[in-house]
Amino acid sequence: MxxxxxxxxxxxxxxxTNELIIESFLNTLNTYYPERYKREDVLPFIGPPLYETFTGIDATRVQEMIDAYRKYNHEQHDVLVTxxxxxxxxxxxxxxxxxxxxxxxxxxxxxxxxxxxxxxxxxxxxxxxxxxxxxxxxxxxxxxxxxxxxxxxxxxxxxxxxxxxxxxxxxxxxxxxxxxxxxxxxxxxxxxxxxxxxxxxxxxxxxxxxxxx
The missing domain is CATH 3.40.50.1000 (HAD superfamily/HAD-like)
Incomplete structure (x- = not known):
């Protein structure tokens, strides 16, 4: 057909949006877990829904981290998207x-x-x-x-x-x-x-x- x-x-x-997503994850995760996550650590997080990713990191702070991610993501969107x-x-x-x-x-x-x-x-x-x-x-x-x-x-x-x-x-x-x-x-x-x-x-x-x- x-x-x-x-x-x-x-x-x-x-x-x-690769840089935007990577920076959004790093900004969020380094807020809660300073210096634990590097660029290569967040590459597997690209693709799945945020809820799924953050649940796997800390099920008690999922919505809090999603909100932090989205705030940074929206603020930096037009700067980092190409x-x-x-x-x-x-x-x-x-x-x-x-x-x-x-x-x-x-x-x-x-x-x-x-x-x-x-x-x-x-x-x-x-x-x-x-x-x-x-x-x-x-x-x-x-x-x-x-x-x-x-x-x-x-x-x-x-x-x-x-x-x-x-x-x-x-x-x-x-x-x-x-x-x-x-x-x-x-x-x-x-x-x-x-x-x-x-x-x-x-x-x-x-x-x-x-x-x-």
Missing amino acids: KINTLLFDLDGTLIN EFETVYETVQMLHEKGFKLGIVTTKLRDTVNMGLKLTKLDQFFDVVVTLDDVENAKPHPEPVLLALKQLGSSPEEAIMVGDNHHDIVSGKNAGTQTAGVAWTIKGQEYLAGYKPDYMLGKMSDLLKIVGVE
């Missing part, structure tokens, strides 16, 4: 060619809107599924299936694109094809281990996959 629907993760896939190569042009082209476009993210909607507005990508997406909209976050298939339902698409018509194994597994669980991005901060080999159908060297590689030249 011909691909007519593309679903994207946001952080680390469409927009470069764009990845060819993302804007690719998404614009897909939109112009009539593809159905959606975002599936583990972030809350207010932060998602900040990133999309900053990068001017908000004009291209028909559907945005955030953590606010689901009971089960990626890698559960619920967010992907909800986006497909809202777009009126079947899994066979879609590709889920992401930088984290949560994205690949969620897409596979939902029955879509999947594409990993080689610019994932966790390393291309890490993502390749989850066997996405495609690996994108840059976002514009997606155009050839879906037949747009």
